[in-house]
Amino acid sequence: MREQHAVIAGRARFLLRAQQQTPPESDPLLRRNIHRLEKGLLMRPRKVPFALEYIAETVACFLRQQRANEPASDEIRWAADILQQYFAVCAAASKQVAQLALQFEAGWQQPGGQKVPYRYDGLPSLQMHYDDFLLLCQRRRSVRWYLPNPVPKDLLEQAVAAAAQAPSACNRQPFRFLYTLDPTKAAEVAALAVGTAGFAGQLPALMVVVGDLSQFAENRDRHLIYIDAALASMQLMLALDRLGLASCPINWPDIEQNETKMETLLKLEAWERPVMLIATGYADPAGGIAYSQKKSVAQLLVEI
Numbered sequence: 655m656r657e658q659h660a661v662i663a664g665r666a667r668f669l670l671r672a673q674q675q676t677p678p679e680s681d682p683l684l685r686r687n688i689h690r691l692e693k694g695l696l697m698r699p700r701k702v703p704f705a706l707e708y709i710a711e712t713v714a715c716f717l718r719q720q721r722a723n724e725p726a727s728d729e730i731r732w733a734a735d736i737l738q739q740y741f742a743v744c745a746a747a748s749k750q751v752a753q754l755a756l757q758f759e760a761g762w763q764q765p766g767g768q769k770v771p772y773r774y775d776g777l778p779s780l781q782m783h784y785d786d787f788l789l790l791c792q793r794r795r796s797v798r799w800y801l802p803n804p805v806p807k808d809l810l811e812q813a814v815a816a817a818a819q820a821p822s823a824c825n826r827q828p829f830r831f832l833y834t835l836d837p838t839k840a841a842e843v844a845a846l847a848v849g850t851a852g853f854a855g856q857l858p859a860l861m862v863v864v865g866d867l868s869q870f871a872e873n874r875d876r877h878l879i880y881i882d883a884a885l886a887s888m889q890l891m892l893a894l895d896r897l898g899l900a901s902c903p904i905n906w907p908d909i910e911q912n913e914t915k916m917e918t919l920l921k922l923e924a925w926e927r928p929v930m931l932i933a934t935g936y937a938d939p940a941g942g943i944a945y946s947q948k949k950s951v952a953q954l955l956v957e958i
């Protein structure tokens with residue numbers, strides 16, 4: 655019931671967002687539709703015109719967001735660049751699109767053009783071999799014993815910058831990393847998760863990965879907060895290793911009482927749900943690490 659309530663609150667928030675005076679900086683509808691336009695531009699063969707069923711909604715959403723975000727955010731600049739490219743391709747093929755192009759141009763005259771689709775061979779090269787990557791994956795282990803040294807905030811920022819590169823459904827990134835660098839607060843929050851008995855009291859830093867159900871208009875997308883947040887969390891934990899920090903993911907079980915306490919403690923919105931916790935800090939070199947035998951490739955990789 656709690657999950658259902660959060661899903662409905664999220665959908666209501668999604669729909670109401672379009673009517674607000676001052677929309678938040680990031681808009682899931684804009685992100686999703688711009689993502690769809692990028693896919694259309696990349697399509698082989700490209701269909702022209704395309705996106706007729708949602709381009710008017712996208713331009714309206716863009717203009718609303720653009721007015722509310724001065725100076726323009728990276729999200730707005732990306733949207734503008736993609737819309738510009740879309741109109742360059744499709745305006746001549748449809749009167750409706752040509753009219754929308756005029757509306758768009760009346761609302762946006764800034765230079766840009768960088769945040770557009772690019773070729774695979776335009777990706778930066780990387781001198782990291784598979785063996786190095788496998789070693790990184792082997793090094794990332796759940797660490798539960800830490801030194802009392804404080805964790806610099808900029809390391810968390812760097813880790814989150816890596817997490818932000820993770821894939822997410824329609825590029826909506828429906829999550830936030832709430833954090834504390836205060837061991838007392840970390841202990842208080844970690845104690846709400848039942849799997850931390852015995853080690854919650856010595857965590858130098860803690861993150862609560864929170865999913866945002868207001869990023870979705872449909873019930874069918876309700877699991878994406880868990881999927882997208884987990885993918886980003888994995889990148890975060892790998893990055894923490896390279897920043898010299900250890901980590902431990904912590905389960906957030908669905909227990910009524912603890913959910914309520916967490917909601918109050920973190921001032922969560924009705925449409926937000928904790929996905930998991932991640933403890934982090936400088937590992938105690940003498941602290942033990944569970945062997946945690948992994949399953950074999952043969953067990954995990956099965957032909958369909």
Ligand SMILES: Cc1cc2nc3c(=O)[nH]c(=O)nc-3n(C[C@H](O)[C@H](O)[C@H](O)COP(=O)(O)O)c2cc1C
Nearest residue numbers: 794795796847848849850902903904905906930946
């Ligand atoms: C979603 C999730 C929840 C977890 N919850 C806990 C937990 O509550 N307490 C704990 O000590 N470890 C927790 N872990 C860590 C696992 O026990 C650990 O990942 C697993 O045993 C494999 O060990 P490794 O992480 O060192 O490879 C969790 C891991 C994940 C991914």
